Amino acid sequence: MSRICYVNGDYVAEEDAKISVFDRGFLFADGVYEVTSVLGGKLIDFDGHATRLSRSLSELAMPSPVTRDELLDIHRELVTRNGIEEGLVYLQITRGAADRDFAYPTDAAPGIVLFTQTKTLIESPAARAGIRIVSLPDARWGRRDIKTVQLLYPSMAKMEAKAQGADDAWMVEDGHVTEGTSNNAYIVKGSTIVTRQLGTEILAGITRNAVLRFAREAQMKVEERAFTVEEAESADEAFVTSATTFVQPVVSINGSEIGDGTPGPVARRLREIYIEESRKAGI
Template structure:
């Protein structure tokens, strides 16, 4: 049985409790992060901690613990749950208070963390065969740059993809791709990697930032701009990035093959570089 962290205590998962008045439950008034674990160490922890701080600030929330304490909580959960490859999920909510739309002044933030073992995370079969995606309208709220727990529409998008026999969905707004349901989206044309520019329309991915930096260091050309589904279908390659998939090729969009319909060399090389460099810098 897993050990989880709830508001200062490490407890067995079946004993973990949060108030029914917690605003994360009542209002989705909370934020989260997911950090990957490889070889028992945390990948890109500093980036996730920095984004958490920004998300909390945007919602006028205080962090219940320091960054150093947060790192130790992550490490303790990885150790006690014997996670070699997997994920650490973290969620901060505004806390429990009598139900009211206005932010309660007296609420204390709730902090929950748990692990998920994912053997073979780095050597996922999907990286060798690629993903198939469909396009769907982007019907989320406007502040997607804040990593909130409002994930109902992305969940609906994944179910739409499953119903269509695909692996995931890319969301489209005003004719352009924003991002995947739980990842940032990219295409490759010639020697150029194209991905959506940062703004309130997409999540500022931690893996995205690392991959783009590594691509530049490897002398790959990067353009941060909007692109359409038609442009993506005509691309040489496509891929997504996220903390749980790293760099994952996309081989089909709305039933049309991308390039040769198989994972391409750019995505493969970026995945290799990312895993190698991330392991070296893991904490």
């Protein structure tokens, strides 16, 4: 049985899910997206994702084809129709189909696509063992705070990391780490969690926001500031966060072991807290 997708107002089998060749998401990467995790058949941090989606659309002067309530209903319907207990819902909104022109069209109807993926989130082998990363130059555009679908350079960086025998990359600009290819980056120095402050240089991660809140509630010290690769290589711990990896320990940076080369206690505890709180708050 094929998955059911949502395409521009209709629930369709994945083999029938099609968009126009003139869609500006296809031609210009003129679109935004969100990924919402599913645990126990419930959506995690949906409100945060919906709020960030609204901001991304606003920054690009792009209308939404649905209301927030309608979007929640579509998410839930797809989870139900596809029997998703653990996995994700991917959402993409584009400016719509129009003749190819760099100027925004004024009469295009925005396009919307959603689909689900079954994925192991909690019992992740990478979370148990930790991941290895390398640092690479950050060659992305300057508005990384908008969650657009233009993800070619992060994909290139991910592939370069794999070519170097690592799992992922942290991108570096002006000597400081910005973020990972698809996640926010953190180090732990002593008892302090350090992660880059929000700005146009990084995406305001929904999981980042939740994890920092949980850390502070657990009386952990948090510093939001830029840090260097050298600081990261000498850190006691390192980890990343994202909607589908939650809190994922980093055990090696550029071939240098972090701590004793195994997931550290801060990352492990934050992962436990995040999963516990997310299960309770899912909708």
